[in-house]
Amino acid sequence: MVIEAELQEVKRARDFVALAFGAWGLEDHVARTVVSELAAxxxxxxxxRGDPVVVRAYQREDGSPVVEVWDRSxxxxxxxxxxxxAEGGRGLRLMEALVRAWGVRHLSEGGKVVWAMIAPVPR
Known part of the structure; x- marks a missing residue:
């Protein structure tokens, strides 16, 4: 899904991830927290402002769900x-504690993808 670079769009990213995890029969609490941090x-x-931000959710062959957020930076x-x-600056540390693994890859056309692999927890 593509959202605009506006903070109110983070809810759309959470809702998208909740739908994907629901379709897979997986609990979505961690995924919604993670995508909120990555999208924000x-x-x-x-x-x-107004740039496209891509939010993606998929399952690896082993069933592990992955959430990705792409931006132009x-x-x-x-x-x-x-x-x-500090009032902020804790989000990535929190996310790191919640996920199996996370990382970043650069895009050949510029920008990056930040991804997080989440433990699959059945509903």
Whole structure:
């Protein structure tokens, strides 16, 4: 699915992932949290207002679900140090704790894809 780089579009990304996981018979709580973080980061840090942001969900051959978010920026996401006084900056650290694995790959046409593999939990 393609959303616009507007923060209100994060809900559409969550709803899309919930539908995909529901179709697969999988619990979607972690996936919705993960896609919220990835989409918000793509919108806030990887896009200009109105740019397209691609959200994708699929299952690997082993049944592991993967959520991906594509944006136009080549800047890689960074899990920063813990700052207990900061109001933000915890999202990637939280996501990292929830998923089996995550990473980033650059796109040949520019931009990047941030992906997260989630443990499949039946409903």
């Amino acid at each position: 980061n793509a919108i806030e840090h990887g896009s200009s 080549d800047v890689l996401p960074v899990v920063g140090p813990v700052d207990l006084c």
